[in-house]
Amino acid sequence: MDHVIRMSIDRANGEHHPESGRYAEVVLNGMSSVDHAREIRRALYRSARYMKVSLDAKIERCPSGGHQIRFTAINKEHARSYIENLRATAPHKVSYDPYARG
Helix, strand or coil: CHHHHHHHHHHCCCCCCCCCCEEEEEEEEEECCHHHHHHHHHHHHHHHHHHCCEEEEEEEECCCCCEEEEEEEECHHHHHHHHHHHHHHCHHHCCCCCCCCC
């Protein structure tokens, strides 16, 4: 799946958006079931972790039937900064707080 993540980075010419840290959006379609789409999304997340980028991926219904995944690779530093800002301003919106005890 590394080559699929690489598509998002290459389509943006290797340059992420200066404010959001996002690369280009990519849509993968042709998945017949939501279970298959979930498995592909998990593989994308594993690949993104290996490539040291963050990922935003959503499963959607395809207009022609079946399912598709719309995803964007995100620069890791920008993603970390976003979570830190969110944790500081609205901690209840953070699904996982690595600094919390307990």
